[in-house]
Amino acid sequence: MSISELTTLPIRGGAALRKKRLFHPSGILCGGTVTRLAPDGVGLPLVSGEVVGRISKGAGTPGSLPDFAGLAWRMPGDADGPRPWDVLTVSSAARVVLRPVRSWPEAQYSTLMPLRYRGGLYWLRARMRTPVDVDGLSVEAVRDRIETGPVEFTVEQACGIGSFTELATLTFDRELCDDDPGCDQPFDPTVRSGAEIALEPRWLTRMRRAAYRNSREGRGAE
Template sequence: MPCIAIVKPAHAVCGRVRAGTRRSVKVSDLLALPVEVGAAVRRRRLFHPAGVLARGRIERIAPPGQGLPIETGDVVGRVSKGVGLPGSVPDIAGLAWRMTPGNRPWDVLLATTAVNRVLLLPATSWDHTTYSSLMPLRYQGGVWWLRARLTTHLDRPGLSLDTITDRLARGDLEYSVEQAAGTGEFGPLARLTLSEVIPPDRDMSFDPTLNTAPGVSLAPGWLTGFRRAAYRRSREGRDAE
């Protein structure tokens, strides 16, 4: 049976490895192949390739035990543009952060959406943006949504990452993080503060399908499988950890 060559011989997908031996290929892996190819061509992430990495802190506001188990602690966050369009051109804005409860990484990735929580919506400015988890999180038998809103006012129009860098050089960026059970209303969960820019040569690969808190998982499972394969293909395509 012929092989499908991806980028490198080591990444070839074969129906038959050697006589009498077969290796199964998941559909999610095949669907994610374009992500690896795109990342290899760009030598960086296919999606959200341009961003600002920063140290910060998250502070829980919701009462203990109410909703998702996000706790107060240090974070590393990233503000990004989804397509990576230059300058202040509108784009899908992204917000990600990594928490380390119990020294175990928990990654949260959000993107700007319309009011229905799942429809991506380009942002024309960093101000007045709403970020959504796009997929709900299962926890203790329930389904929870996450969203965030920038509460720091930025007085520059457009969606330039220089605006984020300049602001962090002068002060903090603060976000209100909210949660909603199922189709219910959103309520306060935490306050996210980004404070110190990390040099651009020290990037971080976020993966919410692998790095999560005990008992927390993305839903539905089939879409999580595709995202997991896409993140892995992206790392492989650009030789990232």
């Protein structure tokens, strides 16, 4: 058994006891679109198209209590080919520092790890730009908001230590179920990251891959 497997083995036990995801256990699956705003060929190879997403609470605190806000989405391919690309982000105070928040619009989401693409290291971040007129961090509030109109996020990219620039708009306009098309696989950027994109550093990617696998196996998702 590898060091990554041994280190993340307790996650399997935690997921088994919880009988659900150990991390980001409460959330809403949603469908929508991503629309590229950056010029083609500038930065990451994101292309416009349909997406499946999930807005979630990291620790699963009840009701509207503060938590780490999560935003994930899956694209069926990118400019380099039709391989799926999963992006996972979480509320942060900087590119790599987790930060709990008290409301959805307050959160600034980060991938926490850079993405290597064609010799460059890129960071992704996002922010909700749709007001949610409910105090607190409630998944139900997001569900109610999507029922009345789309929820939009601005997605930005930065190369290395450079400034962030606008990459795309992410729009969710409907709630989905686990058995809807494209929703049958958990989000996992360590195994689905497009045709030529890789999370860095590799040792941390291996650790995350083992953690996600143990969480899935612990709750019987595989």
